[in-house]
Amino acid sequence: MRALSLGAALLVLGGCASIGSAPDRSTATVVGESEDFIVAVPVRNETSGTLARTYLADATKAWMIEDFNRGARTFAAGQRVVIPRRPWNPAGVEPTGYQLVPILVYHNLGPQSKGRLTLGSGAFAEQMRYLKREGYRVVSLAEFVEWLRLKRQLPRKSVVLTFDDGYHSFRDYAYPVLKQLGFPATLFVYTDYVGAGRNALSWDELKPLVAEGFDVQAHSKTHGDLRRLAGETDAQYARRMQAELAVGLQLLGAGVTRPQQLRPRRHRRARGQHERRAERGGGPHRRFSSWKRFRFLANCSSVISE
Numbered sequence: 001m002r003a004l005s006l007g008a009a010l011l012v013l014g015g016c017a018s019i020g021s022a023p024d025r026s027t028a029t030v031v032g033e034s035e036d037f038i039v040a041v042p043v044r045n046e047t048s049g050t051l052a053r054t055y056l057a058d059a060t061k062a063w064m065i066e067d068f069n070r071g072a073r074t075f076a077a078g079q080r081v082v083i084p085r086r087p088w089n090p091a092g093v094e095p096t097g098y099q100l101v102p103i104l105v106y107h108n109l110g111p112q113s114k115g116r117l118t119l120g121s122g123a124f125a126e127q128m129r130y131l132k133r134e135g136y137r138v139v140s141l142a143e144f145v146e147w148l149r150l151k152r153q154l155p156r157k158s159v160v161l162t163f164d165d166g167y168h169s170f171r172d173y174a175y176p177v178l179k180q181l182g183f184p185a186t187l188f189v190y191t192d193y194v195g196a197g198r199n200a201l202s203w204d205e206l207k208p209l210v211a212e213g214f215d216v217q218a219h220s221k222t223h224g225d226l227r228r229l230a231g232e233t234d235a236q237y238a239r240r241m242q243a244e245l246a247v248g249l250q251l252l253g254a255g256v257t258r259p260q261q262l263r264p265r266r267h268r269r270a271r272g273q274h275e276r277r278a279e280r281g282g283g284p285h286r287r288f289s290s291w292k293r294f295r296f297l298a299n300c301s302s303v304i305s306e
């Protein structure tokens with residue numbers, strides 16, 4: 001395995017090959033094989049997708065081939081390609097550093113951009129198309145959490161999409177684009193806002209979104225500031241957090257039932273950490289590898305969310 005890894009590092013990649021009409025199945029010659037890797041040499045230009053479909057029986061695993069071959073998405077005839085058969089780096093730690101997964105936090109969308117919190121639908125669609133074009137993989141929040149727990153390797157170019165507050169504009173502008181591109185997303189809704197007027201999504205609108213695989217998570221009950229207020233006693237603060245976090249979650253649980261694949265048990269635990277941290281008001285955390293990344297998510301939300 002080590003010899004193969006070194007071999008991969010020494011591969012010199014040619015320029016981007018033009019693909020034309022990509023064949024469904026690879027016609028590459030397999031020149032080496034082990035439990036962990038296949039080494040193939042295409043006889044004509046091929047894509048990571050074709051190779052993944054043929055050798056990994058799953059075109060969506062193309063990222064594994066790309067990540068193992070310095071990000072290459074196309075392979076020229078005669079070029080050696082190392083195809084990893086299974087995940088090799090669930091921690092995302094490499095000699096040059098560790099993996100960070102950007103979490104994009106959107107709020108309101110509209111026909112035109114307005115202020116810091118409303119993005120124009122055209123700009124949003126262009127951002128999504130950019131991600132697709134540049135080979136980013138949009139992963140679900142559940143997959144992201146599994147990665148935090150070192151249970152799943154994520155593509156090097158992973159990104160998570162989140163939408164705060166529960167605006168109806170998600171359904172109007174984001175949903176059609178996300179459906180078209182096959183991107184998963186998480187909505188963080190605060191339950192007092194659900195169904196509150198025509199700018200808000202209702203429970204009846206959230207349910208079908210969940211049924212289609214979109215993830216709906218808690219963004220507190222009233223969207224209040226979770227930091228301790230000046231002069232607030234321990235008991236008052238605990239009561240307020242109970243209302244914002246626990247009650248908000250109960251209401252969310254009653255409003256939408258999550259599909260099986262989102263692993264609600266794991267989720268709840270991860271969210272529990274988040275809540276406990278909020279109650280403690282921050283501070284260093286022992287579980288560095290996991291926490292550093294999760295805090296990125298929390299920071300993102302608190303900085304941008306208003």
Ligand SMILES: [Zn+2]
Binds near residue numbers: 223
């Ligand atoms: Zn918010």
